[in-house]
Amino acid sequence: MELPEFPVPPAAGPHAALRAEVRAFLKTALPRGFSEKDRAQSWTGFDAGFSRALGAAGFIGMTWSPDYGGHGRSFVERQVVLEELLAAGAPVAAHWIADRQSAPMILRNGTEAQRREILPKIAAGTCYFCIGMSEPDSGSDLASARSRAERRSDGRWTLSGTKLWTTYAHKSHYMICFCRTSASEVRHGGFSQFLVDLSLPGITIRPVRDISGAHHFNEVHFDEVILPEDALLGREGEGWAQVMAELSFERSGPERFLSSFPLAEAFLRAAPDTEESRRELGRQAAHLMVLRQMSHSVAGRLQAGERPDLHAAIVKDLGADFEQQLPERLRPCLNPLCADDSYRETFDHIRQAAPSYSLRGGTREILRGIIARGLGLH
Ligand SMILES: Cc1cc2nc3c(=O)[nH]c(=O)nc-3n(C[C@H](O)[C@H](O)[C@H](O)COP(=O)(O)OP(=O)(O)OC[C@H]3O[C@@H](n4cnc5c(N)ncnc54)[C@H](O)[C@@H]3O)c2cc1C
Incomplete structure (x- = not known):
């Protein structure tokens, strides 16, 4: 490819x-x-x-x-x-x-x-916006989403259901909510997207703490929320194609391999000047440069008006691998327990956050399925 x-x-x-x-x-x-x-x-x-x-x-x-x-x-x-x-x-x-x-x-x-x-x-x-895709029983398998909006006789919509893992819903003004609007014989049919004003009555946002105890995630419950007619985003029934395009915007950015960059820099400042640490830094810098080149290629494709779904999935998957391995690769060169506070704090935060890198925005297995299909392998 x-x-x-x-x-x-x-x-x-x-x-x-x-x-x-x-x-x-x-x-x-x-x-x-x-x-x-x-x-x-x-x-x-x-x-x-x-x-x-x-x-x-x-x-x-x-x-x-x-x-x-x-x-x-x-x-x-x-x-x-x-x-x-x-x-x-x-x-x-x-x-x-x-x-x-x-x-x-x-x-x-x-x-x-x-x-x-x-x-x-x-x-x-x-x-500010949040992403309304995942639900309690529907993450990777987004087509099993059960949230539902029904058109009322006055043209408005009634939205019911629950979204989960909704990052910063508690601080956002809107959610783009993916939900079912009609029954469909086709598995990916009958979905639509809505611009949901999160201040509307009937919306409850509950915190879900992450492994470090921090509050980023939420569960968002819609209890017969009345949405205005013009809350529909795009075309009724076209939600699946739209949400797939949204995911390629979500996956294509440099944040998919640069979120642990502060750790590499802290290591550079704190690490002993040994052959082992120079070798490891060189190896990580080389990976980073390749990812950066690939990510610029995705930006170039977006500029050209293309939809680089496959390329974005590859960069995200390799980026998650890189970021998850970074703390483990650096640890033998500089034991965080023996380092200064700033390195230790950066290390601890990124090591705790790292497992989520291959979940958020689509899991490793799902991305590899997309890559395999894109390469014609299944
Ligand atoms: C930090 C973070 C932020 C997030 N923010 C948001 C957000 O703002 N909005 C939102 O909507 N969601 C958000 N999510 C949710 C995220 O998109 C889901 O966690 C993810 O899609 C996986 O869904 P799940 O948790 O239901 O796991 P599941 O889909 O149940 O998957 C469990 C495991 O099974 C594997 N698996 C599932 N299906 C297959 C398959 N067909 N083949 C092979 N393996 C499979 C998965 O790869 C995974 O390892 C966030 C998640 C994280 C970690």
Whole structure:
């Protein structure tokens, strides 16, 4: 399979000025007292003030038209900005999902009114979205989702059901909710997507703590929630094709291999200058450079208007492997118990978070199924 080359912009190339601009922004915009521990959270760190400042600086909604609050820049420029934010471990979670996948979905499938109403707020870093796909008995097998919206006689919809593992639902304004709208003989038929305003009556959001005790996830229950007619996103019955496209936006970004970058940097600062640590760092840097090249190739394909589902699945799967192995590969070179506090805290956070890397956004087995099908192997 070919992965066409879209060269990583050289350090001194035309993107250098943009890179410098982001670095200068980060120097002043990162919250006071932003610690290595905060940095280790990477794109799961939530800070509404930071997202607002990032929006004001023009670094959200970069590729959309100014008609919708965007900045008309290229996907590669966007990639440059994302790389800098991730390398700094900036707290981008508030707007991340909205910018990465909800806005492109609204741009592609939304009505003109939905675009004009919501996209400028996302670009300003003030409107946050969560992902309403997984349910208590339906994760990998999304087609078994049981949440259901029924059209009422007045054209509005009644939504009932439960979503699970919904990251930052408790801090989001909207969910893009995938649910059944009609019975279908075809397994993937009869689904639709809705823009659900999470302040509507009948919605209960309950926290689900992760392994470290932190509250990112939620269970979101819809008890006969009345949605306005224009809450439908895209076409009724086209939910499956739409949600598959959403997943390729979700999987295609550099956060799929850069969320543990703060650990590599902390190691670089703290590790003894031995042959063993130099060798390990060299090995990890080589993996990282290959992933980066592949990720730029995905950005180039998006720029060309293609749907790089297969390529995105490959980068995400290899990226999860890389990030899960990193703490284990570095540990023999520098025992975290013998290192300074900042390395130990970064190590502990990333080691605890690492098992989730091959679950969030689609599990390893599911991605490998997509890759095998894409390569014609089954
Ligand atoms: C950090 C994190 C954040 C998340 N955020 C969100 C969110 O915001 N919104 C949202 O909707 N979901 C979210 N999820 C949920 C995530 O998408 C699901 O956990 C994931 O899709 C797996 O679903 P499941 O947990 O139901 O596991 P299951 O689907 O039950 O899978 C269990 C195991 O069986 C394997 N398996 C399942 N089917 C097959 C198959 N056909 N062939 C081979 N193996 C198979 C899986 O790979 C896995 O190892 C998040 C998850 C994590 C970890």
